[in-house]
Amino acid sequence: MSKQSLIDAESASRVGTVAATATGEVNRRDWQRWAAAVGDHNPLWFDPEYARTQGYRDIICPPLYLQYAILGVTPLDGLRPDGSSGAVSGSLAFPRAPKRMAGGESTTFHGPAYHRDEIEMVRTIESIVEKQGRSGRFVLVSWRTVYRNQRVELVAEATTSMIARP
Amino acid sequence: MAREQIFYEDVHPGDALPTLAVTADETQLFFFSAATYNGHRIHYDKDWARTVEGYNDVIVQGPLQAALLARAITDWIGGRGRLVEYSVQNRAVATAGEELNFGGSVTAKRLADNVGLVDLEIAGRRGDTVLMPGTATVALPLRGDQP
Numbered sequence: 001m002s003k004q005s006l007i008d009a010e011s012a013s014r015v016g017t018v019a020a021t022a023t024g025e026v027n028r029r030d031w032q033r034w035a036a037a038v039g040d041h042n043p044l045w046f047d048p049e050y051a052r053t054q055g056y057r058d059i060i061c062p063p064l065y066l067q068y069a070i071l072g073v074t075p076l077d078g079l080r081p082d083g084s085s086g087a088v089s090g091s092l093a094f095p096r097a098p099k100r101m102a103g104g105e106s107t108t109f110h111g112p113a114y115h116r117d118e119i120e121m122v123r124t125i126e127s128i129v130e131k132q133g134r135s136g137r138f139v140l141v142s143w144r145t146v147y148r149n150q151r152v153e154l155v156a157e158a159t160t161s162m163i164a165r166p
Numbered sequence: 167m168a169r170e171q172i173f174y175e176d177v178h179p180g181d182a183l184p185t186l187a188v189t190a191d192e193t194q195l196f197f198f199s200a201a202t203y204n205g206h207r208i209h210y211d212k213d214w215a216r217t218v219e220g221y222n223d224v225i226v227q228g229p230l231q232a233a234l235l236a237r238a239i240t241d242w243i244g245g246r247g248r249l250v251e252y253s254v255q256n257r258a259v260a261t262a263g264e265e266l267n268f269g270g271s272v273t274a275k276r277l278a279d280n281v282g283l284v285d286l287e288i289a290g291r292r293g294d295t296v297l298m299p300g301t302a303t304v305a306l307p308l309r310g311d312q313p
C-alpha cells in the first residue's frame with residue numbers, strides 16, 4: 001500500500017507523554033444539569049437525605065460526570081473549525097484525519113466524589129494506531145487518565161479513545 | 167423517594183436489566199452538549215453534520231449514549247449498588263429523534279472480600295442494531311449488610 005500514513009510524525013512522537021493535566025472542582029449544580037440532560041433523576045445525585053440513608057455523607061456526583069468536572073475554558077477563537085476545543089485530546093491535530101468522534105471509554109470507579117471535591121486529572125497518550133474499518137481507514141487514539149481528589153485518593157482510572165477519520 | 171433495592175442474592179446469570187427507551191431530540195442534544203462543554207458542530211449544526219462530516223442529521227453524542235446506558239444500570243442497582251467498572255465502545259451513530267434502547271444482562275457474579283460483584287453485558291441499540299456494546303461490573307449489597 002503506497003498510501004501515506006494518517007498519523008503525522010509529530011503526533012506519533014507524543015505516545016507515552018502526558019497529553020493534558022487539569023484540575024477542577026466538582027460542582028453539584030453542574031452535575032445536576034448534566035443528569036437532567038440525561039433524564040437521570042436518581043436521588044443519589046439530588047436528595048441529600050436519601051443519599052445519607054444509602055450510606056453516603058451527602059449527595060454524590062454521578063460516576064460518568066466526573067470527567068467533565070475538570071474541563072477548562074476555551075476562547076471561541078481557539079476552537080477548531082468543527083467547534084470542538086481539542087483540550088481533552090491534548091491538541092492532537094491529525095491534519096490528514098480531521099474528522100473526529102468519541103471511540104469508547106473504560107473506567108474503574110474507586111470511590112464517590114462529593115460537591116466541592118477538588119479533582120486532579122492526569123491524561124497520558126497510551127497509543128496511536130491506524131486501523132482499517134468498514135468505512136475506510138481511521139486513527140484510533142487511546143489515553144489513560146487518572147483522577148484523584150484533594151486527599152490524593154484515587155477516585156477513578158479511565159482508558160478513553162477517539163477515532164479520527166480523513 | 168422510595169426505590170426498591172436489589173441484593174446480590176437476588177441476581178443470577180442470564181437475568182435481564184429493565185430496558186430504558188429514550189428518543190433524544192435536538193433540545194436534549196443541545197443541553198447535553200452544554201452540560202459537557204462540547205462545542206462539536208455535528209450535534210447542533212445540521213448543515214455542518216451533512217455537508218462536512220457526511221451524516222444524515224445532527225447526531226447523538228457518544229457520551230450521551232454512554233450516560234443513558236449507565237443510567238439503565240444505576241437505576242437497576244438502587245441506592246446501595248455501586249458502579250465499579252464501566253466500559254463501552256461507540257460502534258455506530260444515532261441521529262436525533264430515533265428511539266434508542268439501553269439495557270443488558272447478568273453474565274456472572276462473585277464474592278470478593280465480602281463484596282457482591284456482578285458482571286454485566288450491556289448495549290445501546292436502535293432496533294436490532296447495536297450502537298454501543300459494553301461491559302460493566304457493579305457491587306450489590308448482601309442481604310443483612312447495613313448501609
